[in-house]
Amino acid sequence: MTGVVLEPRAAAPVGTAVGTRSLTFTYRAALPPVICDLTVDVPVGTTTALTGPSGSGKSTLLYLLALMIRPTGGEVVWDAVPASRLADAARSRLRASQVGFVFQDALLDPSRSVLANVCDSGLFAGMRRKDAVARARELMARFGVDHREDHKPGEISGGQAQRVAICRALLTNPRVVFADEPTGNLDDESAAIVWRALTDHAANGATVIVATHDRSLVALADHEVRLDRSGGAELRAVRP
């Protein structure tokens, strides 16, 4: 069994935001598991870098933790409650109100404007349109994409799309943010802005889990969970 317990920083609020218990996941029964018997606790208010070779299961683990897919075995645990105990409606509510997710390829709706793409997650979570638009504009200005609010995703660059996806993920000020290679398309300056926004979000009490190959970002995280090709993981505390 692979057991990983991440120690919170002294200043961080105590508690586990999200974790797993003997988590196993297989895309197809005939294939070896992508995640194998993984136990991890991610403390509130920390940044965790999820690393490992291409194909080791980083995206898959993010989807499992964010309750987008269901494990083959074991549990994902939110606030000490096993997710398998949540009815479908409760899972959807939890995702809408507490989770921000930055997908690897941004995954914006090509038929909607940039502003609508950013606002939609807030409207789905019950924000008033006026508040969602104000918050979206504030975030888009912070990430330097406010001048593109009326454009469609097909009319902006890959790096701009990635920053729009981060605005969308932060719109509801979610308790937990999952980001899948959020700086993959960004230059160094934009990557630093994004990383600072994510670490600021954690410093304000949220929990941030980022899949990345970028060692310079890993060095700035509190913890590293490194997945290996056998579906297990090892822990490295990046900062004491």
Ligand SMILES: Nc1ncnc2c1ncn2[C@@H]1O[C@H](COP(=O)(O)OP(=O)(O)OP(=O)(O)O)[C@@H](O)[C@H]1O
């Ligand atoms: N829908 C799917 N059906 C079957 N296998 C899949 C599916 N999605 C991913 N896989 C396989 O699961 C394994 C883990 O994929 P995943 O995308 O989670 O890895 P990753 O570590 O995020 O990779 P990368 O760093 O290249 O983004 C890979 O072998 C991949 O081919």
